[in-house]
Amino acid sequence: MSTVAERAGVSAKTVSNVINGTGSFSPETERRVRAAVAELGYRTNPFARGLRSRRTGTIALVLANVHQPFHAELAEQVIRAPETQGLKVVVETTRGNPDRERSALCASHGGLVDGVIYLPHALTPEEYLTVPPTQPTVVLGECPEGAAERSLDHVGIADEEGAHAAVGHLLAQGRRRIAAICEQAEPRAGARRLQGYRRALAEAGVPYDDSLVIGVANADLWSSGAGAVTRLLRTRVGFDALFCYNDVAAIGALSVLERSGVAVPDDVAVAGFDDIEAARFTSPPLTTVDAQRESAARRAVALLRSRMDLADFRELPGRCESAGFVLRVRGSSSAVEGGVGPG
Secondary structure, three states: OHHHHHHHOOOHHHHHHHHHOOOOOOHHHHHHHHHHHHHHOOOOOHHHHHHHHOOOOEEEEEEOOOOOHHHHHHHHHHHHOHHHOOOEEEEEEOOOOHHHHHHHHOOOOOOOOOEEEEOOOOOOHHHHOOOOOOOOEEEEOOOOOOOOOOOOEEEEOOHHHHHHHHHHHHHHOOOOOEEEEEEOOOOOHHHHHHHHHHHHHHHOOOOOOHHHEEEEOOOOOHHHHHHHHHHHHHHOOOOOEEEEOOHHHHHHHHHHHHHOOOOOOOOOEEEEEEOOHHHHHOOOOOEEEEOOHHHHHHHHHHHHHHHHOOOOHHHOOOOEEEOOOEEEEOOOOOOOOEEEOOO
16 A cells, blocks of 8 residues: 555555545545556455454355255355345365364454354364354354353254154155164264154154164265165165155165165155255155255354444354254155145
8 A cells, every 4th residue: 555655646544545435535636546556456455454443354154065065055045145245255164073163163264254154063062162252153053051151143953853844754654664864973963863853753653773774974975875775775674764864865875776676755755854956856856854044044144243243242142043944845755745844
């Protein structure tokens, strides 16, 4: 800015006024300043400006990865949300590493963001609640006890409720041997979805059978669902339905069932979770739980902005909202398609 001022023959303050449209200056002064800016290739530095204002106009979205379609589609919804207008969004992937998740919550961004939207993967609520919040943060997941005291906002994803509805739907179709694909050693969303699966079975008087539950190391890979249902078929344990932790696993499973001559839904009904775009284009189309990612994204950004506007983001206790869910019934489980559940 000083170089521009010297070239234009004005003060640095005048350059600042012209660039930011503040103060008063003559048309001739503005012409000289803008000519110097163009000649020198001057660009404003938003991060330097942020050091002075303590605002950068940037938020971070912290995810395990972006190869999982649900994560990529969620990121797109956050970026496109009307509530995000005027903000830049940076996406940070943690690769499911607990230390990287802790670091993301501890302002590892070096003050380059004004707030964080965090989708937990490696950390349980008990673990991330021990990390002192140093910036406005919204968590996409269950609202645990103690969140209010930590000034953490939550937008709930209906993991247990959605899984309960999906398995209840399979039971309503007359299925009684319902297998499940879930993540191994998964204490977070996977555990809540498995709990919903077990609750639906119990309410229908169907005994839980551990031999029908197949754990996978990484349910975010298409191959995991394919490998899990291959193992299930090889065990020759009879099953007439399959509930999958997410749509990625379900689509991988569908491919193996088709190659194995298993008719869907006549022989095995299949349901997933997430309602990624690909779920509508499988053969047959996949029944799944729509986690309402657009609603979740908009609520998360709105909560984050309201906390970012405070002089001290700790002024408000933690808040919890729910994005709801809709069960999208499609051809993989029923001849009659439709939507069921709270939106």
